[in-house]
Amino acid sequence: xMYPRAFSHIGLSVPDVDKAINFYKEVMGWYIVMQPSDVVExxxxxxxxxxxDVFGEGWGNLRIAHMVTSDGIxxxxxxxxxxxxxxxxFEYWKTGVFHFSVQDPxxxxxxxxxxxxxxxxxxxxxxxxxxxxxxxxxYVEDPFGIVFEIYSHSYEVTYSSGAY
Numbered sequence: 001x002m003y004p005r006a007f008s009h010i011g012l013s014v015p016d017v018d019k020a021i022n023f024y025k026e027v028m029g030w031y032i033v034m035q036p037s038d039v040v041e042x043x044x045x046x047x048x049x050x051x052x053d054v055f056g057e058g059w060g061n062l063r064i065a066h067m068v069t070s071d072g073i074x075x076x077x078x079x080x081x082x083x084x085x086x087x088x089x090f091e092y093w094k095t096g097v098f099h100f101s102v103q104d105p106x107x108x109x110x111x112x113x114x115x116x117x118x119x120x121x122x123x124x125x126x127x128x129x130x131x132x133x134x135x136x137x138x139y140v141e142d143p144f145g146i147v148f149e150i151y152s153h154s155y156e157v158t159y160s161s162g163a164y
Contacts, residue, residue, distance in 0.1 A: 009074025010100055014144045017063040017079035023142055024067055027113045028102060030075060034066035069102070085145050090122075099139070101149040107136040110150050118143035128158060 014020040017036050024030045040061045042048040051059065063079040092098045104110040111121050120141045128135040136152040151158060 007073055009076055010097075011076040011078055012146055013078045013080065013083060014142075014146070015079065015083045015085065016144075017065050017077050020077050020079070020142070020144060021065050021067060023117055023119075024075065024077070027110075027117050027119070028069070030067040030069055032065060033068050033074075034064075036063055036065040036077075038063055090147055099147045099149055101151055101155070103151045103154060105152055107138055107150050107152045111138050111140060114140045114142070122147065 012020070021032060021036065025032065038061060039047055039051055041052060041057070041059055043052065051062070059080065061081065065077045067075040067077060069075065090098070102110075107125050111125065115121055122139040122141060125136055125138040127133075128137060134152070135158050138150050139147060140150060141147045
């Protein structure tokens with residue numbers, strides 16, 4: 001049957017799980033539903049088996065925490081001992097997810113909080129429809145180099161005609 005599926009969660013890989021959950025809690029207001037825990041590569045537990053299925057063999061261990069947004073979307077925060085920083089490479093042309101987006105009517109305030117907590121503003125705050133609709137956006141990144149976008153209005157309202 002064809003119908004739109006709900007978005008459940010996203011997984012983020014960071015070099016320090018504790019610092020990341022602090023950033024996302026302080027800046028975004030996301031809350032922790034499962035405290036950070038350590039997972040080791042082994043076949044005796046369901047989580048160990050699932051991680052081997054996903055990552056293959058040789059990953060060794062990881063740290064993971066689960067957070068949730070105000071609208072119930074999950075954010076899995078993974079930390080691997082051999083994590084590599086993207087080193088300011090924004091490889092938007094490569095297949096895969098290159099950003100996610102959050103909504104805040106105060107785009108300016110959100111960008112200020114991100115920068116104050118070690119993130120970066122990647123561009124000026126822009127209007128989608130200057131002089132027509134009050135929709136703003138800005139690309140930013142967290143302190144770990146993960147690129148994301150701030151929208152002032154919902155995705156649906158931003159792109160639908162007749163919303164304003």
